[in-house]
Structure formats: C-alpha cells, structure tokens
Amino acid sequence: EPEVTQTPSHQVTQMGQEVILRCVPISNHLYFYWYRQILGQKVEFLVSFYNNEISEKSEIFDDQFSVERPDGSNFTLKIRSTKLEDSAMYFCASSPDSYEQYFGPGTRLTVT
Amino acid sequence: QKEVEQNSGPLSVPEGAIASLNCTYSDRGSQSFFWYRQYSGKSPELIMSIYSNGDKEDGRFTAQLNKASQYVSLLIRDSQPSDSATYLCAVIWTGNNRKLIWGLGTSLAVNP
Numbered sequence: 001e002p003e004v005t006q007t008p009s010h011q012v013t014q015m016g017q018e019v020i021l022r023c024v025p026i027s028n029h030l031y032f033y034w035y036r037q038i039l040g041q042k043v044e045f046l047v048s049f050y051n052n053e054i055s056e057k058s059e060i061f062d063d064q065f066s067v068e069r070p071d072g073s074n075f076t077l078k079i080r081s082t083k084l085e086d087s088a089m090y091f092c093a094s095s096p097d098s099y100e101q102y103f104g105p106g107t108r109l110t111v112t
Numbered sequence: 113q114k115e116v117e118q119n120s121g122p123l124s125v126p127e128g129a130i131a132s133l134n135c136t137y138s139d140r141g142s143q144s145f146f147w148y149r150q151y152s153g154k155s156p157e158l159i160m161s162i163y164s165n166g167d168k169e170d171g172r173f174t175a176q177l178n179k180a181s182q183y184v185s186l187l188i189r190d191s192q193p194s195d196s197a198t199y200l201c202a203v204i205w206t207g208n209n210r211k212l213i214w215g216l217g218t219s220l221a222v223n224p
Contacts, residue, residue: 031210043156043200043214056211091155098210099144099163103155 002026004104006092012110016081021107023075023092029102031095032075034067036060036088037106043091049075050098082111114139116203118215126223131188133218135201138182144204145177145184149197150217156200160186191222 005024013019025032034046047067048055054067066078075094079086087110093101115138125131133147144163148156162168162175162184174187184203188195198217204210 033211035212042216043202043212045211045213048211058211089155095210099204100146100158100161101212102158103148106155 004092004094004102006090006104006107008107009105010108010110012112013082015084015111019079019082019109021077021079021090021092021109023077023104024073025075025092025094026096026102027073029094029096031055031098031101032069033093033095033101034077035091035093035103037091038088046077046090079109082109084111087111114142114203114205114213116201116213116215118199118201118218120216121219122221123218124221124223125191127191127193129191129222131191131195131220131222133186133188133199133201133220134183135185135215136183137201137203139205140179140182141206142179142182142203143206145175146202146204146212147173147175147184147186148200148202150200151197156202188220191220193222193224196220196222 007022032049037043047057064080089106091106092104095101117136147160150156160175162177168175172189176185200217201215202212
C-alpha cells in the first residue's frame with residue numbers, strides 16, 4: 001500500500017538556523033499539506049498546495065516558512081530562521097481529492 | 113472561530129466492550145468529517161470519513177453524523193487492547209480549501 005514518507009525522522013537544530021523538511025507524497029495524489037503538532041496540543045494546519053502553488057496558508061505560516069515541489073515527487077517545507085517555538089512534530093499529508101488526507105510519519109523538530 | 117471539541121478522557125473500557133467517542137463542532141457550514149487514530153509519538157492515521165447524516169460502518173468502526181445537532185461520533189465494537197490510542201476528530205469546512213480543523217483528541221484505554 002502506498003505511503004507518504006518523510007525525512008528526516010528527527011532534526012535537531014540551533015535557533016536561527018535554516019531547516020528543510022522533506023516529504024514524498026503518494027504518487028497519484030494532487031493535494032499536499034503540512035501540519036504541525038506541538039507536544040500535548042492540537043494538530044495545526046500550516047499550508048496547502050495544489051497545482052504547484054499555495055492554496056491556503058495559516059497565520060503560523062509567516063515569511064519564515066516556504067514550501068516547494070522541486071521535482072515530480074518531493075514536497076519540502078523550509079523554515080529560514082528557526083525559533084524555539086518551532087519545536088514540534090511536522091506532518092506532511094497528501095490527498096487524491098482534497099478530502100481524505102493521508103499522513104506521513106512526521107519529522108520531530110527540536111530547536112535548541 | 114471554528115472549533116472542534118472532544119472530551120480529552122481518558123476513556124477506559126474493558127476488552128470486548130463498545131467504546132463511544134464524541135465530537136462537537138461549532139459551525140453549521142461544516143462539510144466533511146474524519147476520525148483519525150494516533151498512537152503515542154506517531155502520526156494520525158485515517159480510519160473513517162463521513163459526509164452525510166446517519167451511520168457509516170467499516171468493520172468494527174461506525175461513524176455517526178448529526179448535522180442538526182452538530183456532532184459526530186465513533187463507535188468501536190469489540191474493543192481490543194490494540195485500539196488503545198488517541199482518537200482525533202477533524203472537520204473540513206465549506207470553502208476553506210479543504211484544510212482539516214482538529215479536536216484535541218480523546219485518549220482511549222482498552223483494558224485486557
């Protein structure tokens with residue numbers, strides 16, 4: 001069964017550094033998403049992406065964040081200058097129809 | 113502010129019993145409803161989707177939707193210890209580019 005994959009599984013970085021989180025969505029899916037979950041809190045929407053452009057972004061997704069689909073398979077989330085409060089699990093999801101969304105295993109980002 | 117509310121639990125049931133999980137949402141403009149299961153430290157896993165009023169059954173799981181009362185529930189029949197997890201309710205609102213809005217989740221413990 002096809003799955004969403006994410007790398008790395010855990011990233012430790014220093015405050016102010018740039019990080020790139022990578023995702024390979026399910027191959028025939030057209031809609032892509034990033035969510036995050038701070039420990040003990042709700043899952044939060046960050047951004048949705050369709051047809052090579054951002055469909056919607058949340059208030060969290062400020063100028064420090066960007067997304068790219070650099071080739072036909074990868075989908076990346078870049079945080080330019082990490083803050084302590086960016087520490088969270090980051091989940092990539094993909095969907096064939098923008099309704100049922102399938103999640104990758106996540107990247108645990110720790111900012112020190 | 114669109115909200116999704118769940119009782120955080122923990123809900124404790126004996127093995128073989130029916131577990132009943134509930135979710136309420138704040139806005140009648142909601143469109144699609146999803147139940148995800150999340151094991152500790154893992155990503156959300158889609159287990160049910162429901163789009164219209166009534167019941168939808170899939171194996172041991174039944175989702176129930178009542179749009180007039182603004183609630184959606186999940187029943188797990190013949191609960192197993194492996195069902196012990198946090199169950200997340202997520203909602204897509206009409207016209208919001210299909211982003212999932214999440215509840216905090218209900219922790220379920222199935223006791224052998």
